[in-house]
Amino acid sequence: YREVLRDPEFxxxxxxxxxxxxxxxxxxxxDSLSSxxxxxxxxxxxxxxxxxxxxxxxxxxxxxxxxxxxxxRVLLGLTATPERSDGQPITPYFDARPDGSAAVExxxxxxxxxxxxxxxxxxxCDDATNFSAVPWDRPGEREAVDNLVTxxxxxxxxxxxxxxxxxxxxSRSRALVFCVSVxxxxxxxxxxxxxxxxxxxxxxxxxPEERRRAPQRLLSGELCALVTVxxxxxxxxxxxxxxxxxxRPTQSxxxxxxxxxxxxxLAPGKESCLVLDFVGQHxxxxxxxxxxxxxxxxxxxxxxxxVENGFGSLPPGCHIHLQRQTREQVLQGLRxxxxxxxxxxxxxxxxxxxxxxxxxxxxADFLRDQxxxxxxxxxxxxxxxxxxxxxxxxxxxLIAAEPGPEEDYFSRRFGDLLHVDDPQRLDVMAAxxxxxxxxxxxxxxxxxxxxxxxxxxxxxxxxxxxLEAFIDRIERHFAIADELVELSGLLQARTNVAATPVPGLExxxxxxxxxxGAREVLTAVGWLTAxxxxxxxxxxxxxxxxxxxxLFVTLDKSEGxxxxxxxxxxxxxxxxxxxxxxxxxxxxxxxxxxYLESSTNGWQFQLFVRPRKGDAYRACGRVAxxxxxGDRPMSIVWKLxxxxxxxxxxxxxxxxxx
Numbered sequence: 001y002r003e004v005l006r007d008p009e010f011x012x013x014x015x016x017x018x019x020x021x022x023x024x025x026x027x028x029x030x031d032s033l034s035s036x037x038x039x040x041x042x043x044x045x046x047x048x049x050x051x052x053x054x055x056x057x058x059x060x061x062x063x064x065x066x067x068x069x070x071x072x073r074v075l076l077g078l079t080a081t082p083e084r085s086d087g088q089p090i091t092p093y094f095d096a097r098p099d100g101s102a103a104v105e106x107x108x109x110x111x112x113x114x115x116x117x118x119x120x121x122x123x124x125c126d127d128a129t130n131f132s133a134v135p136w137d138r139p140g141e142r143e144a145v146d147n148l149v150t151x152x153x154x155x156x157x158x159x160x161x162x163x164x165x166x167x168x169x170x171s172r173s174r175a176l177v178f179c180v181s182v183x184x185x186x187x188x189x190x191x192x193x194x195x196x197x198x199x200x201x202x203x204x205x206x207x208p209e210e211r212r213r214a215p216q217r218l219l220s221g222e223l224c225a226l227v228t229v230x231x232x233x234x235x236x237x238x239x240x241x242x243x244x245x246x247x248r249p250t251q252s253x254x255x256x257x258x259x260x261x262x263x264x265x266l267a268p269g270k271e272s273c274l275v276l277d278f279v280g281q282h283x284x285x286x287x288x289x290x291x292x293x294x295x296x297x298x299x300x301x302x303x304x305x306x307v308e309n310g311f312g313s314l315p316p317g318c319h320i321h322l323q324r325q326t327r328e329q330v331l332q333g334l335r336x337x338x339x340x341x342x343x344x345x346x347x348x349x350x351x352x353x354x355x356x357x358x359x360x361x362x363x364a365d366f367l368r369d370q371x372x373x374x375x376x377x378x379x380x381x382x383x384x385x386x387x388x389x390x391x392x393x394x395x396x397x398l399i400a401a402e403p404g405p406e407e408d409y410f411s412r413r414f415g416d417l418l419h420v421d422d423p424q425r426l427d428v429m430a431a432x433x434x435x436x437x438x439x440x441x442x443x444x445x446x447x448x449x450x451x452x453x454x455x456x457x458x459x460x461x462x463x464x465x466x467l468e469a470f471i472d473r474i475e476r477h478f479a480i481a482d483e484l485v486e487l488s489g490l491l492q493a494r495t496n497v498a499a500t501p502v503p504g505l506e507x508x509x510x511x512x513x514x515x516x517g518a519r520e521v522l523t524a525v526g527w528l529t530a531x532x533x534x535x536x537x538x539x540x541x542x543x544x545x546x547x548x549x550x551l552f553v554t555l556d557k558s559e560g561x562x563x564x565x566x567x568x569x570x571x572x573x574x575x576x577x578x579x580x581x582x583x584x585x586x587x588x589x590x591x592x593x594x595y596l597e598s599s600t601n602g603w604q605f606q607l608f609v610r611p612r613k614g615d616a617y618r619a620c621g622r623v624a625x626x627x628x629x630g631d632r633p634m635s636i637v638w639k640l641x642x643x644x645x646x647x648x649x650x651x652x653x654x655x656x657x658x
Contacts, residue, residue: 001025001027010025011025011026011027012025012026012027013027013028014026014027014028014029014032014033014036014038015028015029015032016029016031016032023038023042023046024047026047030062030063030066031062033066034062034065034066039066039069039070040069044069044070044071045071045072047070047072048072048073048074049072049073049074049075049076050067050070050072050074050075050076051076051077051078052067052075052076052077052078053078053079054078054079055077055078055079055082055090055093056079056081056082056090056254058077058090058093059090067093075093075094077090077093077094080108080257080258080261081254081257081258081261107297108257108260108261108264108294108295108297109295109296109297109315110297112264112314112315112316112318113315113316115316116266117264117265117266118242118263118264118265118266118267118270118271118272118273119271119272119273119315119316119317119318119319120260120263120264120272120273120274120275120295120318120319121272121273121274121275121318121319121321122260122275122277122295122318122319122320122321123162123166123274123275123276123277123321123323124277124279124320124321124322124323124326124327124330125158125162125276125277125278125279125323125326126279126323126324126325126326127155127158127278127279127280127281127326128154128155128280128281129148129149129152129155129278129280129281130148130280130281131145131148131249131280131281131282132281132282132283134148134249136251136286137251137252142180142181145180145248145249146180146181146183146184149179149180149184149247149248150180150181150183150184150187151187153191155247155278156187156188156191157191158278159188159191159245159247159276159278160191160192160195160197162276162278163175163197163243163245163276166274166276167243167274170197170224170243171196171197171198171224172221172224173224173225173242173243173274174218174219174224174240174241174242174243175224175225175226175241175242175243175244175245176225176226176228176232176238176241176243176244176245176259176262176263177192177199177225177226177227177228177244177245177247178228178229178232178244178245178246178247178248178259179227179228179229179247179248180229180247180248181229182203182204182205182229184229184247184248185201185203185227185228185229186201188227188247189201189227192225192227197224197225198222198223198224198225199223199224199225199226199227200214200217200223200225200226200227201227201228202214202226202227202228202231202232203228203229203231204229204230204231211231214226215238215240218238218240218241219240225243225245229248232262236262237265238262238265239265239266239267239270240267240270241262241263241265241273242263242267242270242272242273242274243263243273243274243275243276244259244260244262244263244273244274244275244276245276245278246259246260246275246276246277246278247278249278249279249280249282250291251286251287251290251291252290253290253291253293253294254294256290256291256294256295257294257295260273260275260295263275271317272317279326279329279330281329282329282333284332284333284336285333285336286333287333288329288330288333288334289303289333289334292306292320292330295320296311296314296320298311298313299373300334300373300375301375303334304331304334304335306320307322307327307330307331307334308331342379342385342386342392342395345372345376345377345392346392346395346396348370348372349361349366349392349393349396349398350396350397352366352369352370353396353398358398361393361398362486363377363389363483363486363487363490364486364489364490364493367490374418374490375418377389377392378414378415378418379415385412386408386412387411387412387415388408388410388411388412388414388415388483389411389414389483389486389487390407390410390411390479390480390482390483391407391408391411391412393479394407394479399479401478401479403477403479404476404477404479404480405476406473406476406477406480407477407479407480410457410473410474410477410480410483411480411483413457413458413459414457414483414484414487416456416457416459416517417429417453417456417457417487417491418491419515419516419517419615419616420488420491420515421491421494421495421496421497421514421515422495422497422499422509422510422511422514422515422516423492423495423497423498423499423511424445424446424449424499424509424511425449425452425453425509425511425514426488426491426492426495427488427492428446428449428450428453428509429453429484429485429487429488430484430485430488430489430492431446432450432453432471432474432481432484433474433481433482433483433484433485433488434481434485435471435474435475435481445507445508445509446509447467448508448509448523448524449509450467450470450471451466451467451470451523451529451530452509452519452520452523452524453470454467454470455519455520455523455528455533456517456519456520457470458470459519461533461534461535462533463533464530464531464532464533465530466530466531467530497511497513497514498511498512499511500512500513502606502619502621502622503621503622503641503642504548504604504606504621504622505524505525505548505606508524508525509524510524510525510619511619512619512621512642513618513619513620513621513644513645513648514618514619515616515617515618516608516616516617516618516619517616517617518536518552518617521550521552521608521617521619522536522541525543525546525548525550526543527541527543538552538582539551539552539553539554539582540552540581540582540591542591542594547602547603547604548603548604548605548606549594549603549604549605549606550605550606550608551579551605551606551607551608551623552608552617553569553579553607553608553609553610554569554610554611554612554613555569555570555609555610555611555612555652556611556612556613557613568580568635569609570652570653570654571644571648571649571652571653571654572637572654573649574640574643574644574646574649575639575640575643575644576626576637576638576639576640577607577609577620577623577637577638577640577652578635578636578637578638578654579607579635579636579637579638580633580634580635580636581595581633581634581636582633583632583633584632585632585633585634586631586632586634587628587631587634592634595625595628595634595636596625596628598624598625599624599625604622605622605623605624605638606619606621606622606623607620607621607622607623607638607640608620609648609652611651611652618648620640620642620644620648621640621641621642622640622641622642623638623639623640623641624638624639624641625637625638625639626638626639
C-alpha cells in the first residue's frame with residue numbers, strides 16, 4: 001500500500017507487538033482483532049473498506065465471526081487458493097457477478113501467462129516408494145505417509161541426486177523442502193547437510209529468532225535450503241526461492257498449489273523456479289488430474305494429450321517433464337478417469353448424497369466437490385448407454401417418482417448442449433425448464449431460441465416439430481425440467497461471452513463469438529423451421545432471401561472427411577482469415593462471382609469456425625472480401641468486421657499447435 005500510494009507513513013499495524021496510533025487505515029492480524037474485540041469497540045461500520053488476505057480462511061471460526069460482524073461498504077477477499085481443503089465454500093461471503101463467478105479471477109496459469117509470476121520447470125521424478133495403502137483425504141493420511149518417508153534413506157538419496165542433476169549448481173540454490181512431519185524434516189535436514197548442501201530445519205517449534213533469521217540466511221547464501229512442514233505453505237513472501245523439493249505427496253490441489261506458489265514470486269535475477277516432485281507409486285484411482293489441473297488449468301482430456309505428446313500450450317518459459325515410470329503411471333490414471341465407469345460414478349454420487357443429504361445434491365456442487373467434469377456425467381450426446389444427470393440420480397436411487405417415457409432420451413441428449421455459452425440462450429433454456437405448466441412470455445428471438453434448443457436436442461432431420469410440442473414434452477418430465485435448469489445455471493456461471501448480436505444477423509438470437517451447433521445456426525437464420533427440416537452437410541449455405549451466405553469452416557480436416565477434402569483455412573491475424581472455397585468454385589462460377597462481386601452485388605458473408613469435427617462452431621461475424629486468387633478452389637482472404645478475441649485467434653491461428 002505504501003509503495004503504490006507513495007506514502008511512507010500510510011497505515012498502522014495492529015499485531016501482538018504493535019499498537020496503532022490511529023485506526024482509520026489498519027493492518028491487523030485476526031488474533032489481534034479478536035482479542036481486542038475491535039469491531040464492537042469501534043463500531044461495525046467504522047471502515048469503508050475491509051480487505052481480507054488469504055480469504056480462503058473465512059470459513060474458520062474467528063474469520064467467520066469477524067466478517068459477519070463488520071459492516072463495510074466494500075468487502076474484498078484475496079486468495080491464491082479459493083478452494084478450501086475441507087470443501088467449505090467462501091463465495092457466500094461476497095457478492096458474485098451476475099453469472100455467479102467471482103468479481104475478479106486471475107488463476108495461476110493466467111498470472112503466469114501475464115508474466116506476473118516466475119515461470120516453473122516442473123519435474124515429476126520416478127520414486128519407488130509405495131504409497132498405494134495411504135488413506136488419502138481421510139484420517140491417518142499424514143501418519144501413513146510419515147511412516148513411509150521418515151528414515152527412508154533410498155528416497156532421501158534420490159532427492160539429493162535428482163536435485164544435483166537437474167539444478168545447474170544445487171549448492172547455490174535457494175530451496176524450500178516440504179516434508180510431512182517434524183521428524184521427516186529433521187531427517188531430511190540431516191541428509192542434506194551430510195551431502196554438503198547447507199540446510200536448516202524450520203518448523204513450528206523452532207525459536208522465533210531462528211525463524212526470523214532463516215530467510216535471511218537463505219538469501220545470503222549461507223544456506224541453500226530451508227526444510228519445513230506446514231510453516232511456509234501460505235502467508236509468507238520468499239521471492240528469493242528458486243527451487244522447490246516436494247517430498248510430501250498429496251492429493252490436495254490446495255496444498256499442492258500453495259507449495260508451488262512459494263517459488264513463483266518474481267525477484268531480481270530469478271529466471272524460473274525448479275520444482276522437483278517425488279511422486280511415488282500410487283493406486284490406479286490416485287487423482288493426478290487434480291494436481292496437474294491446478295498447475296496448468298487444463299481439462300482432463302488436455303492433460304492426457306499433454307502427457308502423451310508434451311505440454312505445448314503452457315505459459316511462456318514453463319516446462320513440465322514426467323520421467324518414464326511416473327509418466328506411465330500418470331497416463332494410466334488419467335485414462336482410467338476419462339473412461340469413468342458409470343457404476344463407479346453412481347457409487348460416488350450415492351456416497352456424496354449420504355454425506356450431503358439427498359435433498360441438497362446439485363449437479364454443480366457434485367462436479368466441483370468430486371473434481372469431475374461435465375463430460376463424466378454427459379458421456380454420449382448421440383450414442384446409446386447411460387448418460388446425463390437425471391439418469392445418474394435415478395440409478396443412484398435419488399429419484400423415487402416414476403420416469404416419464406422420454407426421460408432417458410432427454411437426459412442423454414442434453415449432452416449435446418455442453419457447448420452453449422450464449423447467455424441469452426442459457427436464459428431461454430432455464431425458462432423452458434422452469435415453466436412447469438406456466439407458459440413463459442416469449443418474444444420472437446426467445447421463441448426462436450426454444451426452437452434452436454429443440455432441434456439441437458432432437459438431432460434427426462425427421463424430428464420436425466414446433467416449440468410448443470417440445471415444451472409440452474419437457475413439461476411431462478419434472479426431473480428433466482429440473483436438470484435443464486441446473487445445467488443452464490452451471491453453463492451460465494462458466495461463460496464469459498458478452499451478449500452482443502452478430503452484425504448483419506441482428507434479427508436472430510445468435511451472439512457474436514458464442515458457440516453453436518450447425519443445427520442451431522440453421523434454425524436461427526430460418527433455414528430450419530417447425531415444418532421444414534432438411535439435412536445439410538455442405539460447407540456453405542447461400543440464403544437468397546437474406547442475400548447472406550453462411551461459411552462453415554472446420555480447421556482440422558484430418559478426421560471424418562473425404563481424402564480429397566484438404567482446404568487450407570486459418571486466421572492470419574485477429575481481423576483477417578484465409579479461406580479456400582470448395583473445389584467446384586472458381587472465378588467463372590456463380591459462387592465464385594458472388595464472392596468477387598460482393599462489394600457491389602449486396603451479398604454479405606457470415607463466418608462460423610470450429611477447430612475440428614465434433615466441436616461447436618464459433619460465430620465470428622460478418623466478413624468482407626480483401627483478396628482472392630486461384631481457381632477450383634479459390635483462395636480468399638476475408639476481413640473480419642469484428643476482430644477475434646485473443647483466445648479464439650490463438651485457437652484458429654495458422655500457428656495453432658506449433
